[in-house]
Amino acid sequence: MRKTRVRFAPSPTGPLHMGGVRTALYNYLYAKQNGGDFIIRIEDTDSHRFVPGAEQYIIEALRWCGIIPDEGVDDEGRVVETPSERHPHAPYRQSQRRGIYRKYAEQLVEAGYAYYAFDSAEELAAERAKAEAAGQTFIYNHENRMHLRNSLTLSAAETEKLLAETTDWTVRFKMPEDEIVEMDDLIRGHIEVNTRTLDDKVLWKRADELPTYHLANIVDDHLMEITEVIRGEEWLPSLPLHYLLYRAFGWTDSQPRFAHLSLLLKPVGNGKLSKRDGDKLGFPVFPLRWVNEAGEVTRGYREDGYFPEAFVNMLALLGWNPGTEQEIFSMDELVKAFSMDKVQKAGAKFNPDKAKWFNKEYLRMKSDEELAKLFVPVLAEHGVEDDFGHLVKVVHLIKERATFVADFWDIAWYLFKAPETYAEKDTAKFWKPENVEPALKVADFIAAYEGEWNKDSLEAALEDFIRANEWPMGKVMNCIRLALTGSGSGLGIADIVILIGKKEFSSRIEKAFANSASISL
RNA sequence: GGUGGGUUCGUAUAACGGUUAGUACUCAGGAUUUUCAUUCCUGCAAUAGGAGUUCGAUUCUCCUACCCACUACCA
Numbered sequence: 001m002r003k004t005r006v007r008f009a010p011s012p013t014g015p016l017h018m019g020g021v022r023t024a025l026y027n028y029l030y031a032k033q034n035g036g037d038f039i040i041r042i043e044d045t046d047s048h049r050f051v052p053g054a055e056q057y058i059i060e061a062l063r064w065c066g067i068i069p070d071e072g073v074d075d076e077g078r079v080v081e082t083p084s085e086r087h088p089h090a091p092y093r094q095s096q097r098r099g100i101y102r103k104y105a106e107q108l109v110e111a112g113y114a115y116y117a118f119d120s121a122e123e124l125a126a127e128r129a130k131a132e133a134a135g136q137t138f139i140y141n142h143e144n145r146m147h148l149r150n151s152l153t154l155s156a157a158e159t160e161k162l163l164a165e166t167t168d169w170t171v172r173f174k175m176p177e178d179e180i181v182e183m184d185d186l187i188r189g190h191i192e193v194n195t196r197t198l199d200d201k202v203l204w205k206r207a208d209e210l211p212t213y214h215l216a217n218i219v220d221d222h223l224m225e226i227t228e229v230i231r232g233e234e235w236l237p238s239l240p241l242h243y244l245l246y247r248a249f250g251w252t253d254s255q256p257r258f259a260h261l262s263l264l265l266k267p268v269g270n271g272k273l274s275k276r277d278g279d280k281l282g283f284p285v286f287p288l289r290w291v292n293e294a295g296e297v298t299r300g301y302r303e304d305g306y307f308p309e310a311f312v313n314m315l316a317l318l319g320w321n322p323g324t325e326q327e328i329f330s331m332d333e334l335v336k337a338f339s340m341d342k343v344q345k346a347g348a349k350f351n352p353d354k355a356k357w358f359n360k361e362y363l364r365m366k367s368d369e370e371l372a373k374l375f376v377p378v379l380a381e382h383g384v385e386d387d388f389g390h391l392v393k394v395v396h397l398i399k400e401r402a403t404f405v406a407d408f409w410d411i412a413w414y415l416f417k418a419p420e421t422y423a424e425k426d427t428a429k430f431w432k433p434e435n436v437e438p439a440l441k442v443a444d445f446i447a448a449y450e451g452e453w454n455k456d457s458l459e460a461a462l463e464d465f466i467r468a469n470e471w472p473m474g475k476v477m478n479c480i481r482l483a484l485t486g487s488g489s490g491l492g493i494a495d496i497v498i499l500i501g502k503k504e505f506s507s508r509i510e511k512a513f514a515n516s517a518s519i520s521l
Numbered sequence: 522g523g524u525g526g527g528u529u530c531g532u533a534u535a536a537c538g539g540u541u542a543g544u545a546c547u548c549a550g551g552a553u554u555u556u557c558a559u560u561c562c563u564g565c566a567a568u569a570g571g572a573g574u575u576c577g578a579u580u581c582u583c584c585u586a587c588c589c590a591c592u593a594c595c596a
Contacts, residue, residue: 013595013596045595046594046595046596048595121594124593124594135522139523139592168594169594172594194524198524198592201594202593204594208594212596217596233589236590237525237526237590237591262527262590263590265588270589271588317545319533325544325545344534345527347527348533348534349531351546351547353546354533354545354546354547357545357547358546401558430556466555474556477555478556481555482556488557491557492555492556493555
């Protein structure tokens with residue numbers, strides 16, 4: 001029994017999409033559940049699409065999510081570049097493994113599983129155009145490989161000459177003409193494909209001396225002793241090629257098992273989730289904020305105020321379910337509960353509302369102290385500094401009303417400063433002489449209150465006082481609330497008074513009643 | 522076009538071949554509350570369509586429809 005080893009192999013062509021995070025997460029959960037290793041490998045074999053900063057972004061994003069690799073990066077999150085006792089399979093960037101692949105490509109040619117192709121990009125484009133004009137699709141395989149310029153059609157001497165003198169040739173896989181490839185997928189079960197419809201994929205490019213995905217992927221998974229490949233559904237069509245490559249190399253016995261995950265779909269309409277959908281519907285598509293080279297900013301879950309645990313929890317349940325009705329899972333619980341056969345085959349439409357709900361749930365699970373700490377910088381943005389003990393009390397009262405820490409300010413700003421305006425609608429509704437007069441008396445009662453200084457005592461005293469006078473509770477209280485918060489909504493009066501103190505209370509009452517002339521009628 | 526994959530309330534999903542097809546989010550209504558929010562209760566809402574196998578099909582088979590992916594010297 002081999003030790004479980006799985007890998008997440010992103011291409012550093014931009015920020016990591018939340019679908020990519022989910023793929024990484026499932027890999028991680030699977031590895032940890034089986035006591036195995038989770039490896040990060042950077043697939044940067046396409047030099048044209050390389051984006052500076054993308055690799056760091058990917059590693060930082062995964063770390064934010066609590067997805068920590070066992071191999072591939074060092075303690076600072078950098079990709080390990082030299083083999084060591086801890087990381088014997090290094091380097092983990094394919095661009096740094098350049099020297100490894102050529103001999104494998106040549107091994108396949110020698111064994112007759114691949115051949116050299118000398119067709120230029122222009123020649124191939126011309127072939128495609130020709131086929132298209134005839135209403136067909138050009139496909140580089142048994143149908144026409146014998147009409148093209150390659151080591152199958154050229155003499156040995158010519159081939160040698162071109163190999164030595166030109167630099168734009170490639171190694172292509174020689175796809176069998178008519179063979180059923182039988183495959184098994186951990187999520188989808190048995191799949192069969194006839195090779196007739198497949199093409200002779202490029203495996204290695206002389207121009208940059210780098211392999212394409214297919215070769216690099218098989219060679220590295222083999223060398224890194226990967227036991228399960230858990231990747232996106234977009235790879236399913238190339239699975240036959242990968243099976244055939246393992247066979248051609250003679251690695252069938254140690255071939256990893258495959259699991260192809262469905263895609264994350266956009267919340268409305270059809271198609272996969274894209275950055276544009278996020279911009280349009282107002283939710284992030286990326287875990288972290290990303291600023292591209294043109295300076296354009298793309299929002300991230302972290303910066304939008306999501307807790308990483310909530311983000312991960314939400315993602316885990318998008319396409320997988322525990323088989324129970326439990327919805328809230330810590331990472332450890334996910335590791336225990338995860339199971340590949342509960343992974344959904346169909347694509348999952350992302351639901352931004354549910355993502356918010358998860359964050360709300362996590363927010364209320366946090367301690368008042370922890371949330372208060374997070375609230376400090378938000379307050380600072382509004383120029384407010386506060387005693388920490390007081391802040392904890394405030395947070396305790398408002399956290400059930402919020403989805404994000406940033407909501408705290410909108411919910412409870414009036415606990416930190418007096419209102420400057422009074423909502424017109426609420427004023428018109430409550431600020432009437434028959435309410436204002438008793439309200440003033442209630443205010444005096446509060447100012448003179450000398451009972452226990454806590455919410456329950458004050459509240460009880462207030463209720464007794466108002467009921468004893470047979471005033472309309474709601475209307476009178478709302479008058480006072482208007483004076484304290486500037487609107488007809490907010491915390492209970494007793495809560496507010498306790499938190500802002502008698503002095504501030506009286507000052508706000510005074511101000512509101514001084515303005516009474518202008519706001520009454 | 523070709524190849525492969527997929528299809529249960531609006532969304533995420535549950536349901537040994539036998540259930541009044543369940544749960545959560547959203548939405549609507551109600552109760553509680555000094556307002557707002559919370560909380561609680563109630564409600565709306567689904568097996569894509571058609572054959573077949575079976576005493577019985579959401580579940581198994583086939584066909585159709587629709588959706589998705591792939592079809593690069595990108596991953």
